Amino acid sequence: MENKVNYDPSFAEEVFRNVDAGDEIKMCMNCGVCAGSCPLREHMDYPPRQIFALIRAGKREEVLGSQSIMLCTSCYTCAVKCPRSIPVIDVMHGLAHYALKQGYVPRKDTAAFGGEFWKQVYRLGRIDEKDLPRRVFFSGGLIEGVRAMLNFMDIGIKLMLHRRMKLLPERKIKGIQSLRKMLDKAERLGKGGAIA
């Protein structure tokens, strides 16, 4: 029996028990509508359906080490279309968070973006549309930063013309202290988002 595959349910059980919304994947019927509609599918090593299938197949390393779970942007396209009403985004974020706790690290640029995003939300209560990319661009060094800035110059100018990006720095939201209390508490509960 050379072609025999032994399915190991232990990783699936680990996911059901420990990952937020992890047991929702029991509903998946492998239709592929999430994988077919994800705008980031070309950048994912495994689209959501394949992640769910890998969990069932017991492929712990492939799942927790995958970039897909770190890439989900919460656009909700998959969750809206899912015929089994699986909150795909919650599962993906749950997996990312669990992977981080288990010591898996996202790709360098993903980590840089996530880290900066989190810091800005904590500091301002909002995202500064020019400060965030600038910090991410220059996280890899001066030359890389300048190159990235030049690449995105056209988009930047258009954003300015459409008043989607202000020249002046963004100010803190009202009640930033209350927001920080919430974020602190979320972090204490171990639900501080994918990349804390």
Add this chain to the structure above:
Amino acid sequence: MADVQTTSQAILVVGGGMSGITAALEAAEAGYDVVLVERNPYLGGRVTQLYQYFPKLCPPNCGLEINFRRMRQNPKVRFFTMAEVASISGREGDYDVTVKMAPRYVNEKCTCCGKCAEACEAEIDNPFNYGMDKIKAAYLPHEFAFPMRYILDPSIVGTDQGKKCLDACEYGAIDPDMKETTFDLKVGAIVWAAGWNPYDAAKIDYYGFGEYKNVITNVMMERMAAPNGPTGGRILRPSDKKEPKNIAFIQCAGSRDENHLPYCSGICCLASLKQTTYVRERKPDCDIAIFFIDIRALDRLEDFYVKVQADPKVAFIKSKIANITEDEGTGNLILEGENTRTGEQILMNFDMVVLATGMVPNRIELDAAPDVTHDEYGFFTNNPEQPGIYGAGCVRTPTDVASSVQDATAGALKAIQSIARR
């Protein structure tokens, strides 16, 4: 109006499709008085709109013709078209039913000479062909219609067009003064065979039905394949009337989907396999792709699936299509999804797309009714604490024609038992 004398020994059948006709005839041939009411101007229901049955690929007309003859020969059955149940009160053995009849504006003197349609210039969307073509506003619903009688669309009654029809009729068959009428019945038991509607494909917004002309539904495909259909039996894409070189069938279009119909209708897989054979017979060059989650061809029907699988021009691709966009220049359709067998992304171009939509049970809103009960999906359920009303056919469970006939026979037996045990 109709002088309908019935007693508590009579049976009412609601719906004159295949299930309703079967239940009515089975009960009548067992010696019971039956009254059948049908909302359409003709009997036969959805079956009359089919081109062929699966798996035998025979036309439904011969079966319908036999049933209509049984009906004509049996004085125990009385039927009313354009009639709906307005209210039901009472209980098993003692129901009072009010039936509402819409005016046809054509009486029994009609000989189907067709002079009124010749004289009439106004046209309406043809409901028999799901609006794919136009028909004169004075029309015969279809050429096998039973009863064989014309009908005037209410939109021309009282207008110049209506006057032209009236003047053209040599037999005094047109009666523009007809009004909606009602009559009362007393019956002992009821068979509920109200039938189904195809799911509204426009609700699945990412498939673009209604927006993209070359996205049609399976029921429309069935009319297109029929010789008495809008294209005379030729399969043409709606945008430019050209013969498609490749066609995609999308299974579970709205079915097995909690955002639409959570259940499997159980017939759409076979319907698409059947329609694939229509296309392949007529167009040896046409490629077919069937996109599916699972093919549900059960029992003996699996043989049909295996037969279609053997055709090298038919590809079965395991994927629920996630999005359709239209190429505006050509009207072609671009399908996106994930091939779940290989994990590859799908980006494919087709001339025409057929959505395999499921069945939605008809719900009749009654002014007053005893507990007509439904399950969570809207299908009729036989309430054991409320005997006397029995479901039959697709209003009770989504199924094919052969099973509907069996179910209707069972429904007739339940109704007979209900009367006989008192």
